[in-house]
Amino acid sequence: MSYILPSKDVQISFSGGRTSAYMLYKILEANNGLPDKAKVIFTNTGREMEQTLDFIQECSQRWNVNVIWLEYDLIDGKNTFKQVSHNSASRNGEPFEKIINKYKRLPNALQRYCTGILKIQTASKYLKELGWSNWLNCLGIRADEKKRLKDKSDQGYAPYYPIALSEENLSDIDAFWSKQSFKLNLPIVNGKTMMGNCDLCFLKSEAQLAMMMKEYPEKADWWLKMEQQTKKQFNRDRNLEKMFDYVSKQQDWVFDQQGYFCQESDGECTN
Numbered sequence: 001m002s003y004i005l006p007s008k009d010v011q012i013s014f015s016g017g018r019t020s021a022y023m024l025y026k027i028l029e030a031n032n033g034l035p036d037k038a039k040v041i042f043t044n045t046g047r048e049m050e051q052t053l054d055f056i057q058e059c060s061q062r063w064n065v066n067v068i069w070l071e072y073d074l075i076d077g078k079n080t081f082k083q084v085s086h087n088s089a090s091r092n093g094e095p096f097e098k099i100i101n102k103y104k105r106l107p108n109a110l111q112r113y114c115t116g117i118l119k120i121q122t123a124s125k126y127l128k129e130l131g132w133s134n135w136l137n138c139l140g141i142r143a144d145e146k147k148r149l150k151d152k153s154d155q156g157y158a159p160y161y162p163i164a165l166s167e168e169n170l171s172d173i174d175a176f177w178s179k180q181s182f183k184l185n186l187p188i189v190n191g192k193t194m195m196g197n198c199d200l201c202f203l204k205s206e207a208q209l210a211m212m213m214k215e216y217p218e219k220a221d222w223w224l225k226m227e228q229q230t231k232k233q234f235n236r237d238r239n240l241e242k243m244f245d246y247v248s249k250q251q252d253w254v255f256d257q258q259g260y261f262c263q264e265s266d267g268e269c270t271n
Contacts, residue, residue, distance in 0.1 A: 002165035003030035009135035010038040011127060011157060014059075014067060016052040017196050018184050020140030021059050022173050023163050027138065028063055039127065040067045043119040046090035046097075047198040047222070055184040057086040062182065071095045072122045074102060081122045093222045096198075106232045109203060124155040136160040144169040202234035206243075213247040220244050 003026045012027060014020050028034060042056055060067040072095040073082045079099075084090070099117050100106060107114040127135065137157040141148050143164045150159060170191045177183055186195045194208050199219045204212075213220050223240055227233055234240070 001030055002162040003027050005031055005035050005038055005138075006136070007035070008037060009127070009132045010035065010160075011123060011135055011137040012038055012040045013123070013137055013139050014040050014042045014056065015140065015197070016042060016048060016056045016184075017140065017193055018177055018188075019142060019163065019173055021055070021184070022176050023138060023140040024059065024065070025063065025176075026166075027162065028065060034065050039130075040065055041070060041123050041126070042067055043070050043072075043122050044084065044089045044095065045114070045118045045198055046071070046093040046095045047200075049186060049195050049199055050091070051185045052196065053086060053089060053091075058182055068126070070122050070126055072099060072118045074098045077102075079117060079121065079125070081125050083126070097222075097226070100226055100230065104230065106226060106230055106234050107202070108234060108236070112203075114198075120155055124157065128156060132156065134158070138162055142169050142173065143167045200240075202238075206238065209238075209240075209243065210247050213244050214250070217244075217248065 003023075005027065012024055014024055024040060027038075031038075034040065044053075056067055056069075059065070069084045069086065069089055070081050071084050071090060073080050095118055096114060099114065103113065133156060135157050136159075138160050141161050141164050143166070146164060149161055149164060153159075174191065184193065184196075186193050188194070194204075195212065197204075199216070200209055200212055200223045220240065223234070224244060227240055
């Protein structure tokens with residue numbers, strides 16, 4: 001079974017989404033709990049929805065598993081990390097803003113240094129401080145997402161995809177959560193958690209961002225501030241200030257028209 005972990009160091013990346021939570025549950029079930037050499041890690045960017053943070057905490061409590069909460073930090077000009085908790089985790093993009101201020105530029109679809117530093121590097125620094133040198137990193141990617149699978153090792157770890165190896169797809173995830181007594185309290189449209197990952201991530205479609213701006217206009221403040229501060233754009237074809245101004249002037253009926261806003265390819269951050 002792909003969920004039975006080898007007796008070596010294993011990182012279980014928990015993004016806070018339904019798929020990675022499903023992966024965690026199946027690993028706990030297959031191994032009769034969390035193996036001694038495994039670590040469950042959530043890397044917080046400070047731009048996750050509160051429902052995501054609550055969901056991670058609830059999974060930890062209900063399944064009796066220790067989830068290590070990490071955040072990027074900057075000390076004396078050097079990238080490092082700090083360990084936080086559900087209560088102390090950043091909620092206003094503080095870790096994200098630190099790397100933007102350091103590098104004086106914004107990440108984009110071609111240079112996703114936010115994922116590389118906030119998630120991958122942060123977790124790697126923590127594990128290397130524990131003495132790890134080579135390990136497996138369990139990533140929650142389904143069989144119907146095989147185009148996202150990568151074999152390349154990165155910063156000490158080799159990726160491992162137990163869900164994809166089990167040939168499980170979105171319908172399996174949906175079936176699992178339909179039977180659980182709790183869930184991730186974010187809307188799901190066509191199998192996608194529209195408000196998952198960073199709230200206004202530049203990889204999300206224009207339609208997703210428009211709906212976020214309409215329903216949670218305060219969430220746009222941080223992203224607008226970053227573009228104004230750097231005089232750059234997260235997406236060169238999309239000025240967030242103009243988009244926000246446009247969205248704020250629209251009547252609600254506009255958002256009920258399917259296809260009104262263009263759809264760009266969806267993306268997801270995975271550590």
